């Protein structure tokens with residue numbers, strides 16, 4: 001590990017906005033605070049220390065929630081137009097400082113420059129979308145049997161606990177933080193410890209600058225223990241968790257015991273279906289993007305390529321050729337593939353690849369690594385029982401499986417416990433649209449690969465991928481971050497039989 005790198009001077013734009021001396025070694029709760037324990041922020045590409053963050057203690061959590069409860073009462077009564085204005089200003093600030101956030105995503109999360117720029121741009125859209133959500137109708141006028149007004153209205157839930165992962169740290173935090181705040185809630189946020197800045201502290205600076213009243217938003221860095229304490233906190237009634245299926249199940253169990261609502265966006269093992277009428281070169285380009293973007297560390301990564309036997313060999317050859325030509329290296333140097341986030345994740349990826357080869361699959365490209373840089377890997381001859389087919393790999397690995405008819409294809413797609421995203425590539429788009437009916441998947445793209453997200457589209461999966469379409473768009477966000485209240489109003493008190 002090298003000496004601390006000061007991003008104030010290293011980053012090219014917006015340095016005065018996110019001045020490292022303000023936040024270094026701190027967490028954020030009602031302002032920047034010193035913590036009892038401090039940890040390094042380390043670049044997975046270079047091993048350089050980029051800064052430090054303070055880990056939040058149970059007392060820090062209690063104080064942050066207490067302040068959030070207090071601040072939320074006033075915020076819920078603040079006119080929607082004013083709440084929307086804060087979110088809009090935050091969106092504009094994120095646009096203004098997009099390159100700074102992208103630089104953090106590249107250095108802290110190991111994102112290639114294209115992915116980092118895309119993510120930083122989409123984050124601004126999440127805030128603009130949330131500003132619009134604040135101004136949406138928030139209830140319904142109901143029919144009633146009596147002379148009265150009867151309404152179902154939506155109210156903020158209070159304090160929302162947000163827990164996010166390392167891979168798309170900015171989007172997967174923003175997509176809950178922004179709408180929850182817009183709808184009149186306070187938010188206590190715990191980012192992944194490996195992406196504390198791009199998944200958390202950066203938003204504290206943005207929202208502070210945008211004029212969000214004090215106490216409404218806090219960032220409490222730390223590991224699973226801090227996350228579990230947030231889940232347990234009696235004054236946090238709604239949880240928004242994005243991460244692994246194993247952690248999601250544990251949080252779901254605990255939320256059930258505590259009778260809390262938990263929105264769970266979990267893992268995926270997404271299929272890309274390649275039909276026999278496809279343009280093979282275009283299909284291989286889409287397939288490579290789906291499997292190798294951000295080193296395959298995306299819940300929507302294409303984890304299974306299901307290819308019609310007539311085009312299978314040509315597709316494997318084209319995909320392997322693409323993989324062999326994708327260099328991995330420091331994103332700052334423009335490499336299309338960055339590092340795997342840490343050695344633990346890298347060992348899991350490699351173990352799944354080696355076990356699949358040992359079980360009989362052929363290594364068409366990759367299967368090697370240099371430090372944390374794992375080569376883009378293509379496996380052919382993969383069978384449904386092989387580990388790389390059954391499990392979420394979360395690395396730059398493309399297992400390819402041939403199929404001969406649509407029933408076999410349907411069984412292959414639906415054999416996965418996950419159901420997040422699916423791509424269907426075909427020369428006949430309507431055929432793809434009709435076929436989509438057969439598959440268990442929360443998201444389907446015809447003539448595209450599996451990785452996509454828009455701030456206004458409903459995002460979510462079925463089965464082991466989580467609890468459904470909970471993020472994106474006004475309806476999903478209002479459903480996720482408000483409670484329904486049935487309220488009736490009549491002009492005078494009715495007389496009852498006794």
Ligand code: NAD
Pocket residue numbers: 163164165166167168172190191192193222223224225226227228231242243244245247248250251265266267268298299300392394420461465466
């Ligand atoms: P992870 O579940 O280990 O960690 C995610 C976050 O949860 C981190 O902040 C972590 O500190 C916290 N955490 C872990 N255990 C916890 C617990 N018991 N209680 C409270 N908090 C806890 O996830 P990971 O392996 O680092 O991330 C990758 C996973 O996330 C993959 O499975 C991926 O598919 C999934 N993911 C899903 C989506 C989606 O939208 N469906 C998006 C991105 C990533």
